[in-house]
Amino acid sequence: MRNIYLDHAATTPMRQEAYEAMIPYLTETFGNPSSIHAFGRTVRKDLEDARERVANALNVHPREIYFTGGGTEADNMAVLGIAAKLQDKGKHIITSAIEHHAVLHTCEALARQGYSLTVLPVDKFGMVSPSELEKAIRSDTILVSIMQANNEVGTIQPIKELAAIAHEKGVLFHTDAVQTVGNIPLDIKGLGVDFLSASAHKLYGPKGVGLLYIRRGTKLASIAYGGAQEGSMRPGTENVAGIIGFARALELAITEQPETSQHLISLRDKLIKGLTALPDVSLNGHPQQRLPGNVNVSVERVEGESLILSLDMAGIAVSSGSACTSGSLEPSHVLMAMGLSHQRAHGSLRFTLGKSTTQEDIDYVLEVMPGIIERLRQMSPVQAKED
C-alpha cells in the first residue's frame, strides 16, 4: 500500500532537526523563562537566542519578533490589535475575498462590532488588483490585510506593490505569510509590510507555535491579558520547546528555500501538465504567480470529497474545496470569489507537495487519477456537454 502525503498546505511532518532541538525543553530544561533563578535564566537565554536566530533568518530585528500560538493567533493579534489601537483614527478595514478565515472571519467579527469592512474582489486567477486597493482606501482606513499567498489555490499576491499603496495613504499593512515562509524568497523589509504572520507547522516545525512580525515603531493593542511575556502582546508562559523547534525549522527552511522551491516547482509543473491533459480537468489559480508546491484543479462532473476518498483508498492524501470538506453547505469561498461555478468548486482538488515528494509519487498520482475520475463520472448524473 502506498502512503503518499500531498497535503503539505494543511500541515507538514516535523523535521528531525527541529524535533531533536526540542527534546531538552520537553524534559530536563523545563524552567519558566520568567523565573529569576538559574532554571528560568537558562531557558530565558535559549528562548532569546531562538528569537535572534529567527530574526536573523528573516533579516529583521529580534524585537520585531513576537512568538504566538500559531498563524491564526498571529492574524487575530494583528487585525484585532490594530482595530483596537487605532479606533479613534478610523474604523475602516480592507481585506481580500480569498483570505484565510483567520483574517476574514476576524474582520467580519469587527464588522459586527461596528467597524466598516471592504472585502476586495479577486480576478479569475485569485489576484487582488492594486488599483482596486487604491480606490478602496478612505480617510478612515486603518488597516489593509492581504495574504502573501493563498493556501487553497497558491496565488501569490504583489504584496510589495499593495503595501506601498497603503503606505502612500498612511495606512498600515498586514500580510498572512503562513504559506510562503520557506517556500518562496522572503524579504520582509523589502516587502515593506508592518505586520506578518507565520506558522511553524507549515515549514516542518511543531504545531501550536507561530510568530507575528511587528515592524519597529508600530504599536498594537494587546488582545489578551495576564502576563508580560512577548512584550505583553502574547501573555502566558511561552511554548518554549515549540519556539526552539520553530527557530530550528525556520532557519533551515530559509537556508534550503532555493533548493526546495526548485524541487517543488519541477514536480508541481509535471503534475499540472499531467492532470490538465485529462479530459475536463482544469487548473485553478494563477499559472505563474503560484506557490511552488501547489496544484489545484477542478474535475468536471465529479464531487471533491468522493475524489478525496478514492485517492485516500489508493494511498494518496489530498484536500478539496468542496462543501463536504469545508464543514459548511457552501464550497470554498476562495474558489467562489474567483468566479468558479458551483460544479467546478465542488469538484476541486488540492495537491500540495513537500520536500519528500518524489517523481515516483507524481507518476503514481497520474497513473491512478484517470481510473478514479472515470469511475465517479460513470456514476454521475451530470453529463458532459455535447459538442
Add this chain to the structure above:
Amino acid sequence: MYSERVMDHFTNPRNVGVLEDANGVGEVGNMRCGDIMKLFIKVGEDEVIQDIKFQTFGCGAAIATSSMITEIVKGMTLTDAEQVSNRQVAEELDGLPPAKMHCSNLAADALKAAIANYRENSQG
C-alpha cells in the same frame, strides 16, 4: 469518519447507471450544495419495484445512501417503499457523520420523487 458499510457502498456501489426501461425517474438536490441524486425505477403491474438504478454527483455519503436505498427497496411494493425514510437509510449504513445527515442524506427523497413520477406517468 465514515462507517465500513458506507465505504463498502461507496467503493462497490450497487445498481449504478441508467435504467433504460424505467417508468419512474426522480431527481433531488442541486449543484449549489453539491449533491444531485437521480433514481430510476421500473415498476411492474403489481406495483412492485422490479428494478432500480441510480446516478449520483456527490460526496461519499451521497453515493453510499443512493446505493443503499436501491438495495433496500428492490422488490418492495410502492406502498412499502414510500415508508422508507432518510434516517432508515442512514441506519442501514451504520450511521452517517452528523454534518451529512441533512445535506447528503436525500436518497429517500429521490425515491419518493421517482414514485411520484411513476404515478404521474401511469395516470396519463
